[in-house]
Every structure is written in C-alpha cells, then in structure tokens.
Ligand code: NAD
C-alpha cells in the first residue's frame with residue numbers, strides 16, 4: 489500500500505506540525521502532503537514556512553475549514569487524496585467548558601464531513617487515520633490503566649466531542665467498509681505547543697517571573713508523551729495497523745501536575761538563575777479547580793507494542809529539558825502568538841485574524 493496524496497488536517501497546530509516534519513524526513517514516505525487547516529487561533533502556518541521550497545512537489549498548504557463540505561470535496565478531487573491523517577480539532581479542555589459550540593462543529597461535524605467525502609472516493613481510498621485522546625475514557629482511580637476495551641466515559645465537552653468523532657470513524661468502518669485506524673494517546677508535550685497548555689504556559693510564565701497557576705490541589709496525575717514519540721507511533725499505525733482497529737499510545741510517564749511545575753521551575757533556575765538566587769517555585773499559585781477535572785489518566789499501550797513493536801523512546805526528564813530549551817530558543821514564536829502580532833500576520837496573508 490503506497491499513499492501518494494496524504495491529506496493532513498490541522499497540520500498548522502502543535503502535533504500536526506511535528507508530524508509533517510517527521511513524515512517528510514521518513515525514507516519510507518515518498519508521497520505528497522496536503523495540509524488542510526482553517527488557521528484558528530491555534531494554527532500557525534509560520535511553523536511550516538519554507539517547506540514547499542525545501543520539498544518541491546511534496547508539500548502543499550490549503551487554508552480550509554473541515555466543516556465546509558464543498559471546499560473539502562474540491563481539495564479531495566484536485567489533489568487525488570488517497571489517505572487522511574486527521575488532527576484538526578478544537579483541542580483545549582478549558583475553552584470547551586467556556587464555549588463548547590466550536591468543539592461540536594469542528595470535532596464532530598468536521599470529522600463527519602471528511603468521512604463522507606472519503607466514502608465517496610472509496611475505490612481509491614487507502615486509509616482514514618483518526619487522532620484521538622485518552623480523555624474519552626474518563627477518569628481512573630489510583631490503580632489501573634486505560635486499555636482499548638475500557639468503556640467510554642468522557643467528562644468534558646471536549647472529550648465528549650472527541651468520543652463522538654471516534655464512534656463515527658468506527659461506524660464508517662463497520663457499516664461502509666472504510667479503511668480506518670484510530671489512536672488514543674495521552675498528553676503530548678514538545679516544540680510548537682500553543683502556550684495555553686500546562687507545560688508551555690508554565691515555561692513562559694516562569695521565564696517572565698509571572699505566577700504559575702496550578703488547578704485544585706495539583707495532584708491530578710496525567711501520562712505524558714513526547715510529541716516525536718507520538719508522531720512515530722502514528723506513522724507505525726498508519727503503515728502496519730490493522731484496519732478497523734484502535735491503538736492506545738502512552739508515554740509511560742505518569743506525573744502529578746505539581747511535580748511537573750516544580751521540575752520546570754528547577755530546570756529554569758539552573759538555566760537562567762535569578763541574580764538574587766530566588767527560586768521560581770515561589771511563583772506557584774493554587775487556583776480554582778477545573779470543573780469536571782479528571783483525577784488520573786494512565787495508558788496501557790501493550791497492544792501497539794506487541795503487535796507493531798512501538799514503544800516511547802524519550803524519558804520525561806530528557807523530553808522536558810529539550811522542550812524548555814526549545815521555548816527558550818524560540819521565545820519570539822510564543823510572544824508573537826500571544827501579543828497578536830501573529831494575528832496581524834494572518835490578516836495580511838489570509839485575510840482573517
Ligand atoms: P492544536 O489545537 O494545537 O491544533 C489544532 C489545529 O487544527 C490548528 O492548526 C487549527 O487551526 C486546526 N483546526 C481547528 N479547527 C479546524 C477546522 N474546523 N478546520 C480545519 N482546521 C482546523 O491541537 P493539537 O494539540 O495539535 O491536537 C491535534 C489532535 O490531537 C487533536 O485532534 C486533539 O484532539 C488530539 N490530541 C491532542 C493531545 C495533546 O496533548 N495535545 C493529546 C491527545 C489527542
């Protein structure tokens with residue numbers, strides 16, 4: 489099976505950007521990537537600047553909303569799309585609590601549109617790979633791990649919308665025979681993550697000696713997956729995963745939020761010490777908890793490991809240090825997004841902010 493024209497949705501976001509770089513360097517992928525992204529506040533095409541020139545004929549960008557069926561149909565036909573890796577989503581849990589509508593449109597209707605269009609091209613269509621989250625499984629107690637058989641119990645509007653999209657993908661395989669795979673992964677971290685999420689937010693604030701908000705008692709336990717490990721897992725599943733199957737992807741790095749925040753403080757104190765030898769841990773501020781905050785996530789990735797041989801390569805300690813170093817080396821990247829300079833750039837290039 490050779491994918492010649494792979495549509496990557498949401499390629500200007502955090503994981504999509506990392507995936508595109510990862511894939512273009514893979515000797516076993518010689519096809520073309522068609523990056524389809526609406527450029528919401530979270531999508532930054534500057535991440536991928538210069539790729540058309542660096543990889544002639546192998547990368548194109550199309551600004552489009554996956555909810556717009558006609559535009560997506562046109563792109564499908566124009567580029568003879570034969571596979572999709574579907575990242576595009578509204579991804580931030582806190583935003584889904586304040587304003588769930590966009591999550592329902594993009595995550596559910598958008599996924600439905602893509603499936604429908606893929607179905608009409610079933611004769612040439614090779615794979616619909618859907619990127620999902622461990623949050624669809626709900627919350628764990630102190631023991632146990634999520635497996636692919638764990639019942640769905642989403643607790644936020646975000647995770648409920650992702651759960652709905654997972655079910656649609658499954659149904660299009662069962663009912664229409666569409667070749668699909670789904671992956672449910674834990675929290676990603678690494679370069680290019682929008683600084684509203686815990687790790688980049690804390691790094692940016694700590695660099696500027698601003699307060700570091702920790703929700704509730706800070707003892708919620710998440711599993712952390714370095715984004716490059718995630719990209720490799722996705723490509724492994726796309727190439728060799730059994731069609732119609734779901735695979736869990738985990739980082740084998742369970743950690744309380746407060747420990748992560750303290751680790752970031754300590755690494756930054758070492759890299760950029762305060763002249764007065766102050767500790768950034770003093771900036772930690774416990775704030776009101778997130779409503780419906782899950783207590784613990786942990787992933788059993790035995791299926792992916794046993795069937796396809798994948799396991800994460802990065803330890804949390806090394807991955808976190810690399811991530812901090814990336815944000816320190818790319819401070820203008822975060823600052824531009826946060827100050828609205830980037831929104832102005834979007835307006836000039838794409839006629840929208
Ligand atoms: P992100 O918010 O950084 O990026 C999302 C991208 O999708 C942006 O480029 C945005 O412009 C684009 N987009 C949003 N709505 C769109 C629409 N209607 N049409 C076209 N493009 C649209 O997200 P991320 O963190 O890179 O997450 C990518 C995927 O991975 C999502 O499906 C998310 O649910 C899933 N996921 C993320 C994590 C994580 O830790 N970040 C973990 C598990 C699963």
Ligand code: DAU
Nearest residue numbers: 579580581621622623674675684685686701702703708745
């Ligand atoms: O588990 C996978 C999910 O990880 C993905 O499906 C989502 O798309 C992605 O956004 C991420 O969701 P989270 O809600 O886990 O990410 P966030 O960085 O917002 O929060 C991580 C943990 O840190 C969570 O327990 C809430 C806490 N937190 C978060 C922020 C932003 C804080 O304590 N303070 C904060 O300021």
